[in-house]
Amino acid sequence: MSQTPWHTTDWFTSPWNFAPEVLADIHLPPKVRIHDITLRDGEQQAGIVFNMDDKLRIAEKLAELGVQRIEAGMPIVSPSDAAAIKEIVKRNLGPEIFAFSRCMIDDVKRAVDCGVQGVVMEVPSSQHIVQKAYRWELEKAIELSITSTRYAHEQGLYVVFFPIDSSRAEIDWFLDLITRVATEGHMDALAVVDTFGVLSPHAIPYLVKKIRARIKQPLEAHFHMDYGMGVANTILGVASGIEVIHSTVLGIGERAGNTPMEETVLALRTMYDCDLGLNLNVLTDLARLVRDLSGSYVPSNRPVVGEMLYNVESGIITSWVRNCGHADITEVFPFRWELVGQRPVQPVLGKGSGVDSVKFWLDKLGIDGASEEEVMEILVRVKALSLQHKRLLSEDEFRGIVASVLDAAAV
Numbered sequence: 001m002s003q004t005p006w007h008t009t010d011w012f013t014s015p016w017n018f019a020p021e022v023l024a025d026i027h028l029p030p031k032v033r034i035h036d037i038t039l040r041d042g043e044q045q046a047g048i049v050f051n052m053d054d055k056l057r058i059a060e061k062l063a064e065l066g067v068q069r070i071e072a073g074m075p076i077v078s079p080s081d082a083a084a085i086k087e088i089v090k091r092n093l094g095p096e097i098f099a100f101s102r103c104m105i106d107d108v109k110r111a112v113d114c115g116v117q118g119v120v121m122e123v124p125s126s127q128h129i130v131q132k133a134y135r136w137e138l139e140k141a142i143e144l145s146i147t148s149t150r151y152a153h154e155q156g157l158y159v160v161f162f163p164i165d166s167s168r169a170e171i172d173w174f175l176d177l178i179t180r181v182a183t184e185g186h187m188d189a190l191a192v193v194d195t196f197g198v199l200s201p202h203a204i205p206y207l208v209k210k211i212r213a214r215i216k217q218p219l220e221a222h223f224h225m226d227y228g229m230g231v232a233n234t235i236l237g238v239a240s241g242i243e244v245i246h247s248t249v250l251g252i253g254e255r256a257g258n259t260p261m262e263e264t265v266l267a268l269r270t271m272y273d274c275d276l277g278l279n280l281n282v283l284t285d286l287a288r289l290v291r292d293l294s295g296s297y298v299p300s301n302r303p304v305v306g307e308m309l310y311n312v313e314s315g316i317i318t319s320w321v322r323n324c325g326h327a328d329i330t331e332v333f334p335f336r337w338e339l340v341g342q343r344p345v346q347p348v349l350g351k352g353s354g355v356d357s358v359k360f361w362l363d364k365l366g367i368d369g370a371s372e373e374e375v376m377e378i379l380v381r382v383k384a385l386s387l388q389h390k391r392l393l394s395e396d397e398f399r400g401i402v403a404s405v406l407d408a409a410a411v
Contacts, residue, residue, distance in 0.1 A: 005018060006018055006270075007330075009336075010270075010330075010335060010336050010338075010339045011269075011270040011335040011339065012331070012335075013270050013334060014271075017271050017272070026239045026272070028238060028239060028241075028272065028274055029238070029241050029243045031243065032243060032244070032274055032276050033243065033244050033245070033276065034067040034068055034069065034261065034265065034276060035068070035069040035071060035098070035220060035246045036062050036067045036070050036071065036095075036247065036248070036249070036261065037071045037222075037246050037247065037248055037253075038058060038062070038248040038252065038290060039055050039058060039059065039070065039071065039084075040071045040072070040074055041071070041100075041246075041248060041253045041258050042252040042258065042290075042294075043073075043252075044253060044254050045252045045257065045294075045296075047295070048295070048296070050084075050294070052080065052083065052087065054293045055072070055073070055084045056084070056087060056088065057289060058249070058286075058289060058290060058293065059072065059088045059091070060091075060093060061285065061286045061289055062093075062095065064279065065278055065283065065286055066094075066277055066278045066279050067095050067278070068095055068096065069095050069096045069097075069098055069244075070088065070095045070096070070097055070098070071098045071099070071100055071120060072085040072088045072089070072099060072114075072116070073085045073099065074099065074101065075099055075107070075111055075113070076102070076106070076110050082110060082113070082114055085097070085099055085114040085116065086113075086114050089114060089115040089116060090115075096158075097115075097116050097117055097118075098116055098117065098118040098119060098158075098160070099111035099114055099118075099119050100119070100120045100122070101120070101122070101152075102121070102123070102148075103121050103122065103123040103141075103145045103149065104148055105147065105148050107148070108148055108151055111157065117157070118157055118159070118160065118188075119157045119158070119159060119160070120162050121145075121148060121149055121152060121160065121161055121162055122162040122164050123145045123161075123163060123164065124141055124164045125141070125163030125164055125174055125178075125193075126164075126165040126166065126168050126170070126173075126174070127169065127173055128168070129164065129165045129168075141177070142177060142180055145161070145177070145180075145181045145185055146180065146184045146185035148185075149185035150184075150185045150186050152186070153186035158188045159188045160189045160190070160191055160220060161182075161185075161187035161189070161190050161191065162191040162193055162222070163177060163178065163190075164193060164195050165195045165196065166192070166193050166194075166195075167193070167194040167195065167198055167199045168195075168196065168198060171210060175210060175211070178211065178215055179214045179215060182214075182217060187215075187217055188217065188218070189218040189219065189220050190217050190218075190220065191219075191220045191221075191222045192220065192222065192237065192242065194222070194223045195224060196224060196226055197223065197225055197227050197229060197255075197256065198226065198227065200229065201229060201233055204237050205236065205239075208237065208240040208241060209240075218243045218244065219237075219241070219242045219243060220242065220243070220244035220246060221233070221238070221244070221245050221246060221259070222246040222259075223237075223246075223258070223259050224253065224254070224255070224258055224259070225251055225253075225257045225259065225260075226255055226256045230251070230258065230264075231264050233259075234247070234264050235264065235268060235272070238272075238274065245259070245261075245264060245265075246258065246259065247259045247260060247261040247264055248260065248261060249261055249262070249286055249287055249290040250287055250291060250294075250296055250298060250302075250305070252294060260303075261283075262283050262287060262304035262340070263304055265278055265283075266280065266283070266335065266339075280340055281338065281340060282341060283304060283305060283340045283341055284341035284342050287304075287305035288305070305342070309337075309342060310333070310337050310343065310344065311345075311347075312346070312347045312348065313347075313348050313350045313352040313353060313357075314352050314353075314354070315353050315355065315356060315357050318347045318354060318356045318357045320332045321345055321347060321360075322359075322360060329345065333345070347360045347361070348393075349386070349392060349393040350383075350386040350391070350392045350393065351386040351387050353379065353383065353386075354379070355375055355376070355379060357379070358375050358379050358382065359375060365395075365398075365399065365402075367402060367406075369406075370402075370405075370406065374405050374406060377405050378402055381401045381404075381405065382398065382401060385401070
């Protein structure tokens, strides 16, 4: 850890994050990895369809980012899904390639045929969802888990056991299930799964402690965003020793989506000094690629990758930008745009602009000689036009205002 991990050339977060009393409750594993699920769980968002070319392009960009694993899809879904997984494996991009399957031997066979290195194997793990949603006898879930995970291991696959809805399960039933699979079947790792996004951050250390009392296999965090808790829960999981993060680009996925990768990895890097070994400057390009291929709407102020994060309308903030310059820009923004591949800061013109906003644009356009009174008149007109149209002004509109003000002054 550097002397000031909260304040580097690339970011400026809070020193309180690293107070000894805070660090005493954080137990980061030696290595944290990303298991990207954009191509499987992300595509399960209603209305998103990735074709073969889409999946290859996203996988290539994920490899450029440096993710350690890509969950390329679920072969049983369709022949096209299986074909895409096979092609991604064939490309040998760098990350380990996993498939997703039910705890059924036929599903595992499909994964083996695709040539993947590992498989994430799902089974219902709360008594109510087994009985009401699946309409199975409880013992069926256990028997399928034991036989299919053992079979997957025999085929040479790395097995991540994935108990659906475990966060709403009766705790002893859930712990007995994972204990039996670990001892009678096989698991190389256990996914801690919050299928419906209903865990609170404070419950994460409790759950990890309970699991650790039963099994010693590595743990992986798979959380959803129904209450917006996915990032916080994932970070609390990592702080409790969870080693692998399941996340999607832009947080796409079922209902409110999965834990978004961008916020999670950047928060870990800048607030916890936890370096996942990723090329963070690829994040924005990756997000925009997934946005375009998925047709997802991305708010302009979305954390890390939003289009307008580095647009500044407020007059006082524009003054800060002008005063600080590039060298001290983390006085104004918590992290530099270069860190995540964003474009540089750009003061914009609107109802909230101030005198320094006008001066910035006059300098940018090479317009000299405006008096303080003329600058104020330009500002008044900028604010009025923005209010009239309820939007920012274009460069041409600003030029028109400047010309009318300076021409009038010359008469």
